[in-house]
Amino acid sequence: MAVKEILYLGEDETFLKEMTQFYQERFPADEIRVESLGFAFGWYSKFITLASRPPHLIYITFPSFGSLGEDQEYFFNTLVLLKRCVLTRELCIAGIFENKKTLNEYQSVLGYGLLFCTILRESFTKFFGDTCYLAFAHNLIYQKFARATDINCEFKFTSLASVASFDSDQIIVDTDLHTDGENLTVYTHFFDDFKADNFGITQLFTSAHQGDYDFSYRLAIPYLGQWDDVTEKSLEKSTVETWLDFNLQDFYTKHDCFFIFDSNFQRMNSISNAFHKNPINAYCTDDIKGDFACIKTLEPFTLWLDFGKSHDEKRKGEDYDPVYAVIK
Numbered sequence: 001m002a003v004k005e006i007l008y009l010g011e012d013e014t015f016l017k018e019m020t021q022f023y024q025e026r027f028p029a030d031e032i033r034v035e036s037l038g039f040a041f042g043w044y045s046k047f048i049t050l051a052s053r054p055p056h057l058i059y060i061t062f063p064s065f066g067s068l069g070e071d072q073e074y075f076f077n078t079l080v081l082l083k084r085c086v087l088t089r090e091l092c093i094a095g096i097f098e099n100k101k102t103l104n105e106y107q108s109v110l111g112y113g114l115l116f117c118t119i120l121r122e123s124f125t126k127f128f129g130d131t132c133y134l135a136f137a138h139n140l141i142y143q144k145f146a147r148a149t150d151i152n153c154e155f156k157f158t159s160l161a162s163v164a165s166f167d168s169d170q171i172i173v174d175t176d177l178h179t180d181g182e183n184l185t186v187y188t189h190f191f192d193d194f195k196a197d198n199f200g201i202t203q204l205f206t207s208a209h210q211g212d213y214d215f216s217y218r219l220a221i222p223y224l225g226q227w228d229d230v231t232e233k234s235l236e237k238s239t240v241e242t243w244l245d246f247n248l249q250d251f252y253t254k255h256d257c258f259f260i261f262d263s264n265f266q267r268m269n270s271i272s273n274a275f276h277k278n279p280i281n282a283y284c285t286d287d288i289k290g291d292f293a294c295i296k297t298l299e300p301f302t303l304w305l306d307f308g309k310s311h312d313e314k315r316k317g318e319d320y321d322p323v324y325a326v327i328k
Helices: 013-026 043-051 071-084 100-105 107-111 125-139 237-246 265-274 293-298
Strands: 003-009 031-037 057-061 092-097 116-119 161-166 170-175 183-185 198-205 215-220 256-261 280-285 302-306 324-327
Touching (some): 003 013, 003 043, 013 031, 013 125, 043 071, 071 107, 100 107, 100 116, 116 125
Parallel strands (some): 003 031, 003 057, 057 092, 092 116, 256 280, 256 302
Antiparallel strands (some): 170 215, 183 198, 198 215, 302 324
């Protein structure tokens, strides 16, 4: 008998009851363990404890935007750390929103590790089926498949991204999307005349420049060539240079930062939140990657390193505490 652990954060008792029933019926031979908590006093520390175990799947019913007060930013930070920590990065986190307005208010959260989102509805059966597949695909066998053709429905698969650097020749973009192609489609909102969306990749980094994503791309800005046809996406370099000069001060805003290399989720969370009220950004990862792109860009004033466990052969088999070093 397998054990399936599910964590629910929210205050929708109907959802909780329907979700518990769904998994009990879907896996009658397994033990279904459901932990739930609302947004009452002390909820945040309890969520950290339960999420760091970790469970197989987390459902979150998001309250109205801003209602969490000071805990809201801490909560967002926690979602990022769940995504960055080696023990929790494969965790399926699903969000439930009251309506499209609430979903739009929380749109930045979609880049913080949520794998699936839905709007509040009368029945969640299909939603549970999809999230169940994401979390427990190795236990599910679908024997029949169907292929739909000639469907008049336009859609695009996209991934959130962040601009880490921008000058008149290139843009550096952080994203979770990985591609081996020569071009990357990026939808930007710099200014009205900047409608270019197809950029040539000049360099791929295997870590992000600003810490919260998995990859970075150095992209060449596709300016209008001498023999190119003029279209609505055509872009002149002088136009970009003028806009950059006008907005130069906004691009130079930079806070000090603290970088943590650690695989202990609760410790990463505690250190990160210690800097939350100060103009200091804390970036966390459990993997020291070869190109150190983010270190070069962020220039942190302090590095916290976890060197793992001791390898003293004389005490082989005993439990050891990790060795840490703080470098300034």
